[in-house]
Amino acid sequence: MTFSVHKHIPVFKNYLLANEFVDNLRFYFDRDACQLHGFVIMPDHVHLLLELSEGRKLPDFIRDIKKFFSYKVKDSLLNKTGFDAGIFNQKDTFQFWTRGYDEVTIFSERIFRIKLEYIHNNPVKAGLVEKAEDYLYSSAKHYILGTESVL
């Protein structure tokens, strides 16, 4: 599934925020015994290819991930990264993420491959790297080179 940062502010260009977000994801993946098949953390949005364990519900899972990280950003991370917290103010609320998320259910190996390749190519299309496996916050490294990726 896909979800985005409010106003497409490229917060994850900042390594501190990106690394904290990786830790946040890892925590919830472990807690919910979720299998991550592929991912990319782009500067302003996130794509995850995942499988939830029996009985876990995707809306709850995503809500937790988004909510906790948003609190953390508001609470302590913005101070450390030089972002002006005001850019996330929407009227009188703090809005780090855009509302909701996009979800696609994958039923076949073929579609899985297509989605995985799409996810891995995001940083290439955005001109951030020349080869998908060069992007740090992506599972391409793992699939293409067989090495550990950050998650």
Ligand code: NI
């Ligand atoms: Ni994308």
